[in-house]
Amino acid sequence: MKFLRYPGGKSKLLYFLTDFLPKSGKIAGTYIEPFVGGGSVFLFMNPSKAIIADLNKDLTDLYKGIKLYPHKVWEIFSQFPEGKEAYYQIRGAEYKTKPLYFRAARTLYLNRTCFKGMWRNSPNGDFNVGYGGESRRWVVTQKNIIELSKAFKQAEIVNCDFDKTLSRVSNGDFVFLDPPYKPGEKEMKDKHYANGRFSFQEQIRLAHKLKSLEKIDFKWMMTNSDHPDILDLYNGYFIRKVPFGTSSNVGIFTENSKEVLISNF
Ligand SMILES: C[S@@+](CC[C@H](N)C(=O)[O-])C[C@H]1O[C@@H](n2cnc3c(N)ncnc32)[C@H](O)[C@@H]1O
Structure with a gap:
């Protein structure tokens, strides 16, 4: 979708x-995704x-x-005017005091019409990606929004740090983790910084958190950078190289992925 x-x-x-993910019907407990991002894995699993x-x-x-409000979100999304001028007007207008469905429609609109689907905020938190065009806007249909609403109704949606989400894991759960990383060695060299704020210290914090849950009978799977320092953190777990990969640029697919799949099963 x-x-x-x-x-x-x-x-x-x-x-x-798909070769490694469990069938959602086989998950005895809850499907948990602490870094859900664009939600492609959650939507595919449809737990x-x-x-x-x-x-x-x-x-x-x-x-x-x-x-909660698929119809209202669609109504507002589809009524936002087209064009560059409208884009900057909507991007710049106050929205934080507006109802949830308005904020949702605005975010979807900005995502679908901004430059290359980038997601970047200025230091004061404002979305600051430039205009990209309308060609990808109407890829999303009202039917999609209604289907998404059904999928989200099966989920508790939380805005929090991964530590808090992982603290809720219990026996029988399945956890899929896709922390921010830039695939490959090159990007990691400079003080191990990946994707700006998710530093190598954050990778260490994540690995420690997962290890602290070892007594719980649950399965987890993670995608991460194929970098020796990352692999060191998961010594003793199952590690597979991903043959082809994603890129930090939306829609770009790289041949040598430099990504790994790590799991505890
Ligand atoms: C690589 S993206 C996930 C992409 C997703 N799997 C998909 O297919 O679209 C990583 C996500 O982690 C989120 N994130 C960054 N730091 C986080 C933290 N400390 N706790 C929870 N989420 C975080 C980012 O906002 C981003 O959405």
């Missing part, structure tokens, strides 16, 4: 992941019970808005 354009989206990797979380509040509000 075409929906969000999202950096690091895993939709193109699904064909590879009957899920917790999906992300630190990006505009994103989780978009999902909550669609879950």
Whole structure:
């Protein structure tokens, strides 16, 4: 289902992941995704019970808005005027005090019409990506929004850090983790910074958190960078190289992925 354009989206990797992901009917507990991003894996899995979380509040509000008010979100999304001038007017106008469904429609509109589906905020938190055009806007239909709403109704949507989400894991759950990373060694060299704020310290914090849950009988699977320092963090787990990969640029597919799939099963 075409929906969000999202950096690091895993939709193109699904064909590879399907060989390793459990069938959602086989998950005894809850499907949990602490870095849900564009949601491609969650939507593919279509679990009957899920917790999906992300630190990006505009994103989780978009999902909550669609879950609760699909018709209102569509109405507003489809009525926003077209063109560059309108884009900058909508992007710049106050929205934080507006209802959830308006904020959701605005986020979807900006995502579908901004430059290359980038998601970047200025230091004061305002979305600051330039205009990209209307050609990808009407890929999303009212039918999509209604289907998405049904999928989100099966999920609790949370805006929080991964530590809090992982603290809720219990026996029988399945956790899919896609932390922000830039595939490959090159990008990691400079003080191990990947994707701006998700530093190598954050990768360490994530690995420690997963290890602290070892007594719980649950399965987890993660995509991450094929970098020796990352691999060191998961010594003793199952690690597979991903043959083809995603890029931090939306829609770009790289041949040598430099990505790995790590799991505890
Ligand atoms: C690579 S993206 C996930 C992409 C997703 N799998 C998809 O297919 O679209 C990583 C996500 O982690 C979120 N994130 C970054 N730091 C986080 C943190 N500390 N806790 C939870 N989410 C975080 C980002 O907002 C981003 O949406």
